[in-house]
Amino acid sequence: MSIFPRFAKTPEPPYYAVIFSSTLQDGGFAQVAEKIVKLASQQLGFLGVESVRGTDGFGITVSYWTSEEAVSAWKANVEHLAAQEKGKQEWYEHYELRVAKVERAYAKASP
């Protein structure tokens, strides 16, 4: 995820968040995940992404989107559909994906 800053720069709410928690199958695929995030970033309505994976293989990626329509369009993206299928079959041991509308936000930014 190194092409993105660690914190997403998001506008005033409302906007959407896709919260993706996962554990990998053996023989992970960090490079593929990076490719998918890059693909997402070229999608209309993409606002940013925050992502971290621990040494135990559990990871959380949150992508931010302007609207529900932008989330749905991303879900239906052809290259992303292929990745979703592979993800289900091969890459992930377990995942939870939640689509949520951000209503409020607070921050303490670095100086």
Added chain:
Amino acid sequence: MSIFPRFAKTPEPPYYAVIFSSTLQDGGFAQVAEKIVKLASQQLGFLGVESVRGTDGFGITVSYWTSEEAVSAWKANVEHLAAQEKGKQEWYEHYELRVAKVERAYAKASP
């Protein structure tokens, strides 16, 4: 966060998610974070939590709540208020906190 399973067991949407992304000041405080999560888990309306911090110090914690009221009550919890103040002053270099209403959810569970 070892007292919790890695994946939160959440009900059918709608429910609420508090997405907390952060980087620590020098001299972190993993034990304090664990204490706060434990405190949250005793709060009315707490559904679960998912949390991961990378080796570079960037972390994401998502807590799940039954309702907006439950999130607000947690925000106003006296012990938590003290922690929020400390967090702002001492613990975190940078954080972004987003309150979001989960509208849809999908999963692939481990066998």
